[in-house]
Amino acid sequence: MKKKKIFCLIGQLGNGGTEKQLYLFLKYLDREQYNPTVIVSSSDKGKWGKYIEELSIPVISLCGMNQIFKLLKFRYLVFKYKPEVIFSWSFFTNAFYMFAGRSRFIGGLRGDLHVAKEKLHPFHRAKSLDNESFIVNSSLLKKELMQEGIKEDKINLIHNIYERNKNFSExxxxxxxxxxxxxxxxxxxxxxxxxxxxxxxxxxxxxxxxxxxxxxxxxxxxxxxxxxxxxxxxxxxxxxxxxxxxxxxxxxxxxxxxxxxxxxxxxxxxxxxxxxxxxxxxxxxxxxxxxxxxxxxxxxxxxxxxxxxxxxxxxxxxxxxxxxxxxxxxxxxxxxxxxxxxxxxxxxxQFQPEKIMSGYYEVLKRIER
CATH class of the missing domain: 3.40.50.2000 (Glycogen Phosphorylase B;)
Structure with a gap:
């Protein structure tokens, strides 16, 4: 069976919670069905980038380029690899959908929307809210997107993955x-x-x-x-x-x-x-x-x-x-x-890996139809 190509687009691979969630998503992703690549927009310095590479998943950096060259390089990568789906894991990378070609693009919101919007100029902000669908990790963020006029059926609530500490269970x-x-x-x-x-x-x-x-x-x-x-x-x-x-x-x-x-x-x-x-x-x-x-x-x-x-x-x-x-x-x-x-x-x-990954697979199957 031919594997489906996925791009995971993220602003940075530092030491934060979003980076950890990307790592856990990739760790539990069914690699028999999906072939993922990570694209980093702004900064690739941090432990999670190293951990992702240890999963034998390629990480392509757009760091060090001005914004226009980043977008052009991203468009080239989309043309070259032809991913079926692109997941945006950072709010400000949602705007990359304009250069996604025929790939299905899923926007992301994993932190307070008002804080995220303040960091962007009006055009970038508007385009980051203009995706065909979104993944959010809390009910509050879903509510914030709906207050922006985004229809509920475009918003997928998928909580974070949590791996329990095996020692603490004893x-x-x-x-x-x-x-x-x-x-x-x-x-x-x-x-x-x-x-x-x-x-x-x-x-x-x-x-x-x-x-x-x-x-x-x-x-x-x-x-x-x-x-x-x-x-x-x-x-x-x-x-x-x-x-x-x-x-x-x-x-x-x-x-x-x-x-x-x-x-x-x-x-x-x-x-x-x-x-x-x-x-x-x-x-x-x-x-x-x-x-x-x-x-x-x-x-x-x-x-x-x-x-x-x-x-x-x-x-x-x-x-x-x-x-x-x-x-x-x-x-x-x-x-x-x-x-x-x-x-x-x-x-x-509620946050067991198997339960959360089933939510991702449901979204993937829906957009593949």
Whole structure:
């Protein structure tokens, strides 16, 4: 049987969540039926590019060219390889559809639409919304596209793939690892450790985490913060200025950040915007109770908890005082945290590779008709 050629078009192959999702899509793609090639528009520096090449999938870079030459090179590649389907994995590469020839083109949206639009000039923005169909990874993003006038039947909701940590599925291992981490960090058993993994970007809003945590810890001294990644160290001086140094553990850059999550009792996502936050899945997998702003796909992930439970740990606004109250309520309620942890497996089932890939195959079959 002749394999169908697919182009996966992405803006960059850095170290982000979209790149990881592309890698997982390619990892689980049926290579007996499909022959994929990755086209990178802007930057090919990062670990996921290397991982994709290790799957024996070619990566073609358009980096270093001006925009006109990029588009011409892309058009040449389409003419040369004649892919049946082109998947765009970055919002700004959706506009490449104008040079897709007869190939079927599927646009992508994997992060907040308003943020994505702000980065583009009006013509580019309009063309990035002018695709024959789209794939989004959360209900919120689907709603945002519909508000732009895009018909619902053109939008395919396919959640992120999540590979569970095999070690974390074994409760004895997880408990042992938790104890070892907390001992190494000199965190007592009665301390409530509130963690976050974040880059230092405005979207991650680490100041909101610090503000809420500070007010909560003033009323509940057992709380301690655990900021993983360079986002935390970027605010080290501010934390010191507030007299909170003893209340914060800052790791700086850590290659496998999710490996540290079992030490935490609560994972606090303070982001202003998200697509489908993989870190919430990682936190649930690591045995953390999650506590989050109402962004991106958080509601989709926690839907299996039911409205009563999820409403207790999702912040509907960005008010520091209400965030403080909810964090304290979560920290003071071990029964609530236990319930959420017990239901985490049901939440994670929605994102199993086989389930998510079936959604991609359904889209592929539909457009091949």
């Amino acid at each position: 409760k004895p291992y997880l408990e042992k690892w938790r104890n070892e981490l907390r001992k190494k960090m000199e965190v007592s058993e009665d301390t409530i450790l509130v963690a976050s993994i974040a880059r230092n970007t405005p979207e991650k809003d680490i100041p909101f985490f610090i503000d809420v945590f500070q007010k909560a810890s003033e009323r509940m001294p057992r709380l301690k913060a655990f900021l993983i990644g360079e986002g935390g160290t970027a605010f080290a001086e501010e934390i010191k200025r507030r007299g909170l140094s003893e209340k914060f553990i800052l790791t700086g850059h850590y290659e496998n950040a999710s490996e540290l999550l079992p030490a935490a009792d609560i994972y606090f996502l303070s982001s202003k915007t998200e697509g489908m936050p993989n870190v919430i899945l990682e936190a649930l997998d690591a045995g953390c109770c999650v506590f989050s702003t109402d962004v991106g796909g958080v509601g989709d992930i926690l839907s299996e908890l039911g409205e009563e439970l999820s409403s207790k740990v999702i912040l509907k606004d960005r008010n520091i005082d209400s965030g403080t109250e909810k964090l304290i309520e979560t920290a003071q309620n071990p029964a609530l945290r236990k319930k959420i942890i017990e239901k985490s497996g049901e939440c994670l089932k």
